[in-house]
Amino acid sequence: MVSGSGTQLPKVFGKYYLLEVINVGGMAEVLRAKMFGVEGFEKIVAIKKILPEIAEDNEFINMFIDEAKIAVQLSHPNIVQILELGKIDDSYFIAMENVFGKDLKTIRKRMKQLDILMSPEQSAYIVSQVCEGLDYAHHKTDEKMNPLNIIHRDISPQNIMISFEGNVKLIDFGIAKARDKSTKTQAGLLKGKFSYMSPEQVGGKEIDGRSDIFSLGIVLYEMLTGKRLFLGKSDVETLEKIRKADVPPPSVFNNQVTPELDQIVLKALAKAREDRFQTASEFSDALKTCLANMGKRFSRNEMMNFMARFFANELEEEKAKMDSYRDMAIPSELTNTGFTTTGVKNPSADIEIDISKGSGKNILLILLGIFLVAATAVVVYFFIPKEEEKGILIVDSTVSSSFVNIDEGSMNHTTCTTPCKMDLLPGEHIMKLSSKGYLEKEEKISVQPGITLRKFIKLIRIGELKTTVTVKSEPEGASIFINEADMEETTPAVLSLPVGSEITIRLEKEGYYPVQENIGKLKENVAKEVPFVLKMREDYKPPKTVAKPAKKGISGIAQKTEQKKIEAEPKKEPVVEAKMATLSLNSKPWTTVYIDGKLIKTTPILNFKIPAGDHKVRFENKDFGINETISVKLSPNQTKRIIKNF
Numbered sequence: 001m002v003s004g005s006g007t008q009l010p011k012v013f014g015k016y017y018l019l020e021v022i023n024v025g026g027m028a029e030v031l032r033a034k035m036f037g038v039e040g041f042e043k044i045v046a047i048k049k050i051l052p053e054i055a056e057d058n059e060f061i062n063m064f065i066d067e068a069k070i071a072v073q074l075s076h077p078n079i080v081q082i083l084e085l086g087k088i089d090d091s092y093f094i095a096m097e098n099v100f101g102k103d104l105k106t107i108r109k110r111m112k113q114l115d116i117l118m119s120p121e122q123s124a125y126i127v128s129q130v131c132e133g134l135d136y137a138h139h140k141t142d143e144k145m146n147p148l149n150i151i152h153r154d155i156s157p158q159n160i161m162i163s164f165e166g167n168v169k170l171i172d173f174g175i176a177k178a179r180d181k182s183t184k185t186q187a188g189l190l191k192g193k194f195s196y197m198s199p200e201q202v203g204g205k206e207i208d209g210r211s212d213i214f215s216l217g218i219v220l221y222e223m224l225t226g227k228r229l230f231l232g233k234s235d236v237e238t239l240e241k242i243r244k245a246d247v248p249p250p251s252v253f254n255n256q257v258t259p260e261l262d263q264i265v266l267k268a269l270a271k272a273r274e275d276r277f278q279t280a281s282e283f284s285d286a287l288k289t290c291l292a293n294m295g296k297r298f299s300r301n302e303m304m305n306f307m308a309r310f311f312a313n314e315l316e317e318e319k320a321k322m323d324s325y326r327d328m329a330i331p332s333e334l335t336n337t338g339f340t341t342t343g344v345k346n347p348s349a350d351i352e353i354d355i356s357k358g359s360g361k362n363i364l365l366i367l368l369g370i371f372l373v374a375a376t377a378v379v380v381y382f383f384i385p386k387e388e389e390k391g392i393l394i395v396d397s398t399v400s401s402s403f404v405n406i407d408e409g410s411m412n413h414t415t416c417t418t419p420c421k422m423d424l425l426p427g428e429h430i431m432k433l434s435s436k437g438y439l440e441k442e443e444k445i446s447v448q449p450g451i452t453l454r455k456f457i458k459l460i461r462i463g464e465l466k467t468t469v470t471v472k473s474e475p476e477g478a479s480i481f482i483n484e485a486d487m488e489e490t491t492p493a494v495l496s497l498p499v500g501s502e503i504t505i506r507l508e509k510e511g512y513y514p515v516q517e518n519i520g521k522l523k524e525n526v527a528k529e530v531p532f533v534l535k536m537r538e539d540y541k542p543p544k545t546v547a548k549p550a551k552k553g554i555s556g557i558a559q560k561t562e563q564k565k566i567e568a569e570p571k572k573e574p575v576v577e578a579k580m581a582t583l584s585l586n587s588k589p590w591t592t593v594y595i596d597g598k599l600i601k602t603t604p605i606l607n608f609k610i611p612a613g614d615h616k617v618r619f620e621n622k623d624f625g626i627n628e629t630i631s632v633k634l635s636p637n638q639t640k641r642i643i644k645n646f
Contacts, residue, residue: 010331014088016047016095017331027051027060032098036330044325045083048094061092068094070150071173074140078133080161080171099171100318101163102311104219108157110310112226114456119400120256122306123223124287125298129168130160130216131284137173138209138280151207155215156196157222164315166304194238195231199271202239210273213283217268217276224265225253245271255588255645260290302400302419309396309419312454390423391447397433397457405432433457437624439465439500439524462500463590463621466602467522469495471505473515473532478507485592486599491532498590498602499524507532511540581612581634587644591619591626612636619644 009031011018016033023030028050035043050064068085071094075081081097104126111117118126137150152159152173161169194202198214201207221229229247232238247269251257257265264286270276277283291297308315395404396419406414406422407429416422418433426449434440438459447453471480473491480487480495483504487495497503499522506516512534519530585593586604593600595610595617603619618629626646634640 012331013047013093014086016045017328018047019325022046024051028064032325033095034325034328035095042326044098044322046096046098048096050092052091064092064094070148071096073142073148074137074150074173076133076136077167078129078169079137080169099161099163099167099169100165100322101161101167101307102314103158103171104160104162104223105157107162107310108223108226116398116456116458117226117254118223119298120224120254120258120261121291121294121296121298122303122400123220124261124291125303126160126162126168126223127216127220128284128287130155130170130219131280131287133168133170134209134212134216135280135284137170138212149208151209152212152215153201153207154193154196155212155219156193157219160219162303162307164304164307164311164318166300166302166307168303194235194242195228197239197242198273199243199245200273202242208273209280210276210278213268213277213280214270214273216280216283217265221247221250221265221269224250224257224261227253245269252645258290258294260293264290298400305419305421306396308421309394309454312394312452316452389426389449391426391449392421392452393424393431393445393447393455394421394452395419395431395433395455395457397435397441397459399435399438399459402433402435402438402457402459405434406430408432431455433459435459437462461589463498463602464588465499465524466496466590467499467524468527469497469503469505469519469522470527470529471495471507471532472529473507473509473534475509475512475534478509478512478532478534481506481508487601488599496602497522505530505532507534509534511542512536579612579636580609581636582639583608583610583632583634584639584641585617585644586642587619587621587646589621589624589626589646591621591644591646594618594620610634612638617642619646621646 009018009020013033016035018031018033020032021029022032028048031047031049033045033047035045050061065085068082071079072082072085080099083095083097086093086095134152134155137152140148140150142148150173152170154172155170159170159172161171163169196215196218198207198211201211218229230238230241232241247266249257249262250265251259251262264283267275267286268277268283277286393406395416400418402418404416404418404420406412406424412425412429414422414424424447426447429445429447430442431445432440432442438461441457441459443455443457445453445455471489471491471493476491478491480489480491480493482495482497483502484506487493489495491507502518502521504516504518506514508514513536515532515534517530517532519528522528584604584606585608590603592602593605596615597618600608612634615632615634616629617632618627620627624646628644628646630642630644632640632642
């Protein structure tokens with residue numbers, strides 16, 4: 001393997017053994033290495049080295065040294081630990097804690113490929129952990145209790161690491177600002193990633209810890225919405241967007257974001273820094289309170305399960321690689337540098353038996369013992385039944401803590417909540433996923449011995465999908481009621497109803513007994529036909545129909561009477577057709593729509609003809625607590641489209 005500096009790996013580097021390249025930037029590269037010490041002390045670390053082509057750049061070298069001097073003073077669970085600053089063969093390096101995991105940028109990229117978002121509680125948890133590390137750095141003092149005034153200045157997804165153990169860590173204080181830095185930022189010089197800067201940072205003003213809070217607010221916003229907030233077509237456009245700091249609530253793009261979480265994000269992203277959270281701990285406390293009010297929680301253990309599921313392939317490969325690194329013996333090049341280790345006997349080494357001494361009887365007993373051991377091993381291997389090798393199922397869904405049900409009703413029945421990992425016997429299994437407010441998802445899976453099967457299931461909210469129900473009756477012409485709501489339709493009729501909702505149909509017709517049937521929950525892509533037979537009431541007397549005499553052949557007296565009747569009737573004025581408009585309505589989730597108090601039907605409603613003028617439109621969904629009325633003004637021949645994201 002070749003590093004970014006062109007060095008062939010692995011390679012001895014002082015007391016370190018460079019193993020592989022983790023990342024290469026414009027000025028430095030990060031490598032994974034193994035450190036060997038005395039008495040068998042070993043540790044896997046990360047080494048950050050200045051690239052040879054800029055080794056003569058004094059400004060960058062000073063900035064590199066500043067990073068080490070700042071970060072080495074920080075010791076916090078949410079900040080990557082710096083171990084030492086060193087120089088080998090005119091090459092400066094920083095040895096730091098090796099984070100076995102992925103950065104947030106990589107995680108978000110993977111989620112975008114799957115077209116999913118992190119849950120609000122997971123996003124809030126990650127950012128609150130970063131806040132803890134930031135608050136510590138912002139308030140760090142020297143040994144005389146003088147504040148160091150450390151500001152990170154480069155908060156972005158690539159500088160937030162999530163370990164496979166579920167820990168959240170802030171990295172890269174490479175351009176951090178501190179009181180005693182040897183390098184000073186020139187006036188008007190921007191450092192950091194443009195799209196994650198604060199308004200005061202892009203304006204070249206003096207910054208403080210509230211600038212980091214704004215940057216972290218951008219990260220949270222993008223996690224909740226899956227959209228870049230300030231990224232423009234050019235750097236100039238990006239900087240202009242940040243100066244304006246015009247931010248719509250994240251709930252506009254994600255209806256799982258609560259009003260309280262909206263307010264927290266918008267406060268972190270306030271244009272004026274005095275309107276933001278004044279400390280990172282205040283930001284963190286607000287997020288924790290919000291989660292408590294939502295009745296939701298997220299922990300390090302859940303973060304660990306998420307990482308194990310989301311990067312299952314990489315995790316297995318990384319574990320194998322790390323195991324090989326840990327088992328690696330000290331290179332011969334290092335044994336001559338003064339480092340020594342204490343040897344440990346390999347338990348798998350060959351057994352030596354000295355049979356040069358002792359009697360022949362003893363030798364025979366020893367050989368007999370060896371034979372018996374070997375024979376027993378053969379019997380165990382060939383004749384003792386072996387447990388069937390199982391397969392591994394890793395499953396998760398777009399809704400955290402979804403209930404997973406495997407082979408319900410069978411002897412192998414097992415359950416878990418997402419994300420989860422379980423061992424299953426080889427063969428066919430029935431997997432069901434369910435979560436309150438979402439459609440149950442059932443899928444047949446095939447498990448093979450020794451193979452890991454990964455399933456990521458997208459759950460759909462009840463009501464988001466529709467299916468058709470045809471309602472018929474004998475006789476026809478009965479009024480249709482769905483869940484007590486008058487559909488203003490008569491049989492036969494084809495209705496569009498929400499999948500997953502419990503549906504009760506009632507028919508009413510004058511002179512007949514009402515009839516009602518619960519047809520249960522509708523299934524996706526399954527059209528249903530529901531026929532009814534109405535029974536006439538015993539006391540019902542149909543109105544008599546009087547036949548009108550045909551005009552042909554009527555008497556002359558009758559003709560004169562009919563003529564007088566026609567002349568006596570007032571002339572009807574011609575009907576003026578009302579000026580109409582067209583209204584289309586949709587909502588997420590689905591809602592029942594009332595216009596001017598009259599039930600229309602459930603969304604989506606397309607090209608609905610309505611008289612021009614002022615109207616009241618009410619959206620209702622009792623399952624989600626939605627009951628909102630809006631005013632709509634329509635001009636003649638106007639076509640208007642309204643989409644509500646609740």
